[in-house]
Amino acid sequence: MTEKTQETHQDAEVHVVKPPVYLAIFLALLALTALTTGISFIDLGVFNAVIALAIACFKASLVVLFFMHLHYSSRLLKLTVAAGIFTFLLLISLTMTDYISRAWGMF
């Protein structure tokens, strides 16, 4: 690539991720999948779902950060993803105001 085209691409902040990083993430994802499967054989009561979801969230974060290059992206893109997560949390938390308090009855 000539210097000139590199200059025009500077704006897009293209970052090349090395294959070892991809491999490490891939292995981590496989290990976490194995962990999810393994832990499903142990009964942890209410924590069954909590732990499975926590591992799933961690895996999703790895994919978004490294496979989807968010870790190397501009703050604007990070903010964009954060907006999506924030909206999702709004959906969950405000819906929960209904579900946790239905048993409270009238007041």
Add this chain to the structure above:
Amino acid sequence: MSTIVSLPDQATAKLPAKSFLNQEYGLKSWLLTGDHKRIAILYLISISFFFVIGGVLAGLIRLELLTPPSDLMATDTYNKVFSMHGIIMIFLFLVPSVPATIGNFLIPLMVGARDLAFPKINLLSWYLYVAGGIFVLSAMVLGGVDTGWTFTTPLSTHYLNTHVVTAAMGIFLAGFSSIFTGLNFIVTVHRMRCPGMTWFRLPLFVWGHYATSIIMILGTPVLAITLVLVALERTMSIGVFDPTKGGDPLLFQHLFWFYSHPAVYIMILPGMAVISEVISTFSRKRVFGYTAVAFSSVAIAVFGFLVWEHHMFIMGVSQYSALVFSLMTMLVAVPSAIKIFNWSMTLYKGSITFETPMLYAFGFLGLFTIGGLTGIFLATLGMDIHLTETYFIVAHFHFVMVGGMLMAYLAGVHFWWPKMTGRMYPEAISKTAAVITFIGFIVTFFPQFLLGYLGMPRRYAAYPADFQVLNVFSTAGASILGIGYLLPMLYLPWSLIYGKIAGNNPWQATGLEWQIQSPPLTENFAEIPIMDHEAYDYEWLANKTQHEVQTVG
């Protein structure tokens, strides 16, 4: 009456030799175009088509309600007619109305860009819209849907044997079309503003559309997922909304309204965006409190996500959460009121003229205010128990959606018609149409507030004879309103051939789009403009016009 319209000398005036309309000819040049202006025209034609269908269905509803018994159609058919009216008007008309037509046409022109950021995604968005429309029409032709536009569970999942999945599929596709429109607008506004076009020099039209796009992108996926869940529940009984399997039918409503309440702001914010431009131009003043109006759009977009449960107050949600949501619903009134007050302050001591777009804008101000204030009634918990599921609700959201949004849409179409086509619409008849629309609207929907307060429920084909007088008023009003909408559909196409040549800037408006030829070139600007003044700077315009060299021929 004074006017600010300044047209070129009609004896010598001609349309520009080259423009986006005559750059290429033939059907293929339209169906495969990447030009945002042509895609806007494609959208304009298709949403007008669906508006006519939705309007005819509305006419059928009003005809049925002319008399107390269910005599024009069977009650089942009535259910299908009002469901289809809602689905078509909301998903195929109101959601894409201003953004996909006027917004598509104007956002690049207003920020000084040659096109939207992703022209092909823009075209794809139109094809998805058409595909969605075909699905909805097939659901109607194959026998209809009678869930209401809200697809409420367990009715939609357990009790109905109509084409629920087909219609839901149509809405799913139309939803993606609106996500793509929003995506395009956000990227364009961030990345493609011309030199000197800072965020606070953007016209308020762009701010309004930016806020709308945020809701489109963050909200619509939730609707898509919810509709997929309904389809899975119907076909495979997965049990998410089924209490016998540990699900909850109200969960559907939480998910559905999480999109569909913000969707109300997808519909109204672009309307407000149009009104800011129109009011400023026809009172020759900068919009009062520009920054407040700009941020109130964003505030409405954010608050819009915090209020959805007010659609469910009487449906078994907890008292505590009803309290929380009632309070937050009141909060949305604040940014809406900021807008209304600031527009009124813009009018104060302005040089107001009464061209057609301004008449529609005045209609918007009055009707939207009534619609908004009756929303406060409904947000109040005790009042809501009396009024919900009655005609009061129907009147309330028609005041906001038809009285607000449709008025704003028509204001926008008339305001930018000269820019889109290069020709003026006929002024006298269009003013008449604006007044007829306003009168027809009031006569149609004001009686519905009274009907609802007196206790007439919505969604029934029959009603007690006591309610007939007000229903006759409403149906009579609907026929007046119908004429009001029919007139633009006749004179706007007429003006394409016989309208006066508009010239670049018939309204003497300040936006970048008015400084180029009408209709614009395919590449919009011969040279990318440099923005060296604030938005709505009428002194800048006067200076520019004074020193402009007039070239003839």
